[in-house]
Amino acid sequence: MTYEDFKMTVYQHLKDALPAGTSVCLQKICKNNGLVLDGLTISSSKSNVSPTILLDYYYEKRHYFPSFEAICQDILLTYEHNKSEEPVNIDFFYDYKQVRKRLAYRLVNYEKNKELLQTVPYIRYLDLAVVFFCLLDISGKNSATILIHSGHLDTWEATADDLYELTCLTTPLLLPYELTPMSAILSDTLTAYSSPPDTACPMYVLTNTSRLYGAGCILYPGLLSNISAYLQSDLFLLPSSIHEVILLPVSSCCQPDKLASLVSQVNQTELAADEILSSHVYCYSRAGQALRICGGQT
Numbered sequence: 001m002t003y004e005d006f007k008m009t010v011y012q013h014l015k016d017a018l019p020a021g022t023s024v025c026l027q028k029i030c031k032n033n034g035l036v037l038d039g040l041t042i043s044s045s046k047s048n049v050s051p052t053i054l055l056d057y058y059y060e061k062r063h064y065f066p067s068f069e070a071i072c073q074d075i076l077l078t079y080e081h082n083k084s085e086e087p088v089n090i091d092f093f094y095d096y097k098q099v100r101k102r103l104a105y106r107l108v109n110y111e112k113n114k115e116l117l118q119t120v121p122y123i124r125y126l127d128l129a130v131v132f133f134c135l136l137d138i139s140g141k142n143s144a145t146i147l148i149h150s151g152h153l154d155t156w157e158a159t160a161d162d163l164y165e166l167t168c169l170t171t172p173l174l175l176p177y178e179l180t181p182m183s184a185i186l187s188d189t190l191t192a193y194s195s196p197p198d199t200a201c202p203m204y205v206l207t208n209t210s211r212l213y214g215a216g217c218i219l220y221p222g223l224l225s226n227i228s229a230y231l232q233s234d235l236f237l238l239p240s241s242i243h244e245v246i247l248l249p250v251s252s253c254c255q256p257d258k259l260a261s262l263v264s265q266v267n268q269t270e271l272a273a274d275e276i277l278s279s280h281v282y283c284y285s286r287a288g289q290a291l292r293i294c295g296g297q298t
Contacts (some may be wrong), residue, residue, distance in 0.1 A: 006059050007038055013072050018042065029054065031274040032242060033112040042079045051082040093134060093146065096156035103148070103163060104171040105130050106213035107242065109278055120149050121160035126293055127278055130219065132163045135174055145212075168221060175208035177217040179227065182246070202231075207244035214244045215277050218291065228286045235284040237291070238263050239277040256281045256294045 001009070007026065015024045022044050029039040029052060043050035058071055065071045092098035110117070110129045123130040136144040153159065182203035206227075207214030218224060218237060228235050233249035238259060240246050248259075260281045267276045283294035 003056075003059050006062070007055050009068070010055060010058070010072060010075065011040065013068075014040070014042070014075065017072065017076070026055075027052070030116065032108055033274050033276055034115060035274045040075070042083070044083070051079055053078055090136070094155060096158060099134060099156075100166055101170060102135050102174070103132060103167050104135050104174050104213075104216075105132050105164065105167040105219065106216045107131075107219070107277060109276065112276070120147060121153055121163060123160055123164050125219070126282070126291065127280055130164060130216075132160075132167060133213075168219070171216060172220045172223075175210055175212060175214070175216075177220055177223060178207055178209050178214075179247075180205045180207075201248055204247040205240075205244050206247055211243055213242055215239060215242050218245060218282075224284045224291065225286070225289050228284055234286050236294075237282040237284060239280070239282070240266065241271055241275045242277045243275065245277075250283065256283065 011024060011026055018024060022042060025041050027039050027041060029037045031037055038055045039052040040055055041050050041052045053075055058075065062068075062071060065074070092102075107125070107128045108116075108131055110124065110127055113129060117129055117131075120131050122132075132148040134146040134148065136146065148163065153163075182205055204227075206217050208217055224235065227247065231249045233251040236248040236250055236256065236259060238246040238248070240263075260279065263281060264279045267279055280293045282291050284291050
């Protein structure tokens with residue numbers, strides 16, 4: 001079965017299976033790094049918030065299911081688990097005085113998101129871009145966010161600089177940082193980083209307590225300065241994904257180019273395309289209190 005046949009068959013099957021008053025539609029979902037996927041949105045008249053289920057994932061994993069019916073059943077279970085029983089009031093979103101306390105920033109790759117950056121406010125940072133979102137709810141993988149677009153700034157009569165100044169204060173409060181020794185973490189995603197070439201130096205995972213866009217923690221005011229002072233060393237930063245970075249003391253580590261090769265390998269073999277942040281390695285200087293690119297692909 002081709003992907004197009006699979007997609008349309010799932011769509012028709014669910015339309016027939018769901019009760020009257022439930023809407024099923026297909027739409028293109030624009031993800032990070034320019035990735036465009038097919039989303040199946042199921043909605044009812046009881047709520048104005050609808051979960052979108054990515055069909056690309058189910059097509060790639062279809063051989064793990066015993067039957068086509070099992071795939072559809074899993075999609076329905078996912079919908080039931082994530083649906084909202086009541087309408088969600090988002091009127092506050094149009095009032096800047098109310099929404100500002102829920103605004104935060106995250107980091108994306110600048111080159112991979114050039115098309116997106118034409119439609120959203122952003123601040124350029126090294127080979128990355130700082131973009132902004134509204135945090136509606138935090139519940140693990142089901143965190144609800146709204147990406148801020150340029151039209152929202154027109155409504156709020158605000159600028160990208162205004163948002164950055166504000167979110168430098170709100171993001172650390174909404175998404176507090178978490179620094180954990182690599183040795184204390186058991187994660188398949190991070191396993192490839194557990195033994196960098198030619199070094200046995202200590203490694204730390206920097207993210208936030210919600211594991212949501214945790215790479216943005218490198219921008220938290222004073223955080224890298226405090227960590228480098230605690231470790232008494234300049235720092236190498238390895239962008240392991242948009243959700244976390246790996247920190248290593250420079251004083252006991254291998255060369256940046258070797259670390260960059262490791263980052264590139266992990267990007268290609270361990271991460272989904274929309275989770276990649278960068279193929280560069282960064283270095284934080286204690287003396288200059290600044291971050292710079294120090295190795296990786298150009």
